[in-house]
Amino acid sequence: MAKKRKHIELQNSEPMKKDESNPQRTKRTLLGWKDKAKVKESDSPVFRNKEKVLVTCSRRINYRYRHLMLNVVSLLPHCKKDNKVESKEGKGATLNELVELKNCSSCLFFECRKQKDLYLWMAKSPNGPSVKFIVNAVHTMEELKLTGNHLNGSRPILTFSTNFDEDPQWKLLKEIITQIFGTPKDHRKVKPYPDHVFVFSIIDDHIWFRNYQISVPHNETDKVDRGGLDKMTLVEVGPRFCLNPIKIFGGSFGGPILYENPFYVSPNQIRALEKKQKAGKYAKKIKAKTRRKMHELSNPLEPNEFTDMWKE
């Protein structure tokens, strides 16, 4: 399939072509001159993770969500940040084109509506599935209570809770998240030491994200002492957010709906309900008054024997 070819480098085809064009000359490669005899074909294609993520947002985005987007950009060294996308109509087409243009394989689109609600789209290009989430409980890295710090561009350790393996939609989400948030090993901006850990866990059908810095006392670079692992501490670094999946689509930013969250209530509906509850207050009060009056009329009190005691 077209998808897989991007990831897997087939070295089989390359030496064949060179043989046809220059049969006499030794092969010149980036690593130096190679004799034809030395060229051997690898047994299996080497897997190269060439994931590139395009990160954009919509216009009229809130300051808090913009900072969240910038934090995410700093967490993923394999991402490309692009300008704001202005699109009312044809949002899917614009974004798909953009992703193709920038030669990226996935996209994170932060869409902010009414300057209040943030929706996050995760999509795999060109015809991969896409997910729409609503984002709650946003805390950015600039908050002074989150005191940790880690190398810019280091690869994270991803931890998932096991309830990601229970249902197919969670499995799909887990795969998408691993590919988007997992930094490729051979990227040019990657630092060699993994010193932070991402936590994705599902509680109450929401995906919670946390980012911690790992601090473990050590002397050498490639092994930890026996007691060192026990003395490991984690300090929270990074942004915090909570994702609630709304829909999973078969195509990128569109396509057949594969999954709908049955418990999702849109924030507009929530706000409308709250207003309705408030709206009936006065009417309810009037009703209660008339009800009381009717009740009093229908059940008259017995005359009190002491009412006339102090009358003249």
Next chain:
Amino acid sequence: MGVLKKELTSLNKDTLEEDNMGDVNDEASQSELESESEEGEDVMLTEPSKNSIYNSNGLLEKLGDISWPENVEWIHKLSIDISQEQEVDVNDDLARELAFYTQALEGTRQAFEKLQSLGLPFLRPSDYYAEMVKTDTHMVKVKGRLLAEKKNIEEAEERRKAREAKKISKEVQAQKLKERAKQKKEEIESVKKWRKQRQQSGFTGGDKGDEMSLPFEDGKGFERSNKRRPGVAPGDRSGGKARQGGGKGKKGTENKRKSRDYKDSKFGFGGRKGQRKQNTADTTNDLRGISKSSFSGNKKRKR
């Protein structure tokens, strides 16, 4: 292309539907945790939830499409699965964060063990300096805040301790007063007893002195404690206020000391102004008490 357009219109319709639900002006702020308000809605939604699409085959098919090949080494993915032992209540913040923390801790332990077995360097050397994700200025702010918090806590502790100490010291003071009163009473009693005994024994002195060991004859009677009692000497016409600048600052006492010394040398004891004449022949010509740098005079007086 036509198919794509149809899919897009269905998507647009979805979003339009969501917009038309609510009114335009919202004054109610959206709750941070949507789950809180959702819990009230769950009951309402058991009906519409039956209409939601759940295409598990499609999901699994897409999963097969996008996933990496099976034999990919773990080093590319760096992902660990940790099981959550117990159900965590979403609204209990502390338990939830604790669950995340333990998941992360367990995950890193396992990951480090795996990395160690692979033999690659994975721990940062102490001399590796590189750009961090938060700037140095930001970390300085974080440090400042932590220090300020610590200081506040310490101050609160100190204040509490001072309050308690004050309470205790009041009790101790009361105790001491009681003891002193008791002591005084005892002494007076013993004097009375001695007098009575002397009376009874007919005022003979000397031979029977050894029989009685009286508490006030131990020789310690007239000892006084070295504590300075608040009180004023009878001849002090300033009412004790002449020496009160002691607590206000060292400079004040220094100046007062100086003028005290001058006045002492000039007048003797300084405070007993009433007993002496102020304007005599000697004092008119005596300029020791007047210093050029003293500003403690009447400021309105023209100099």
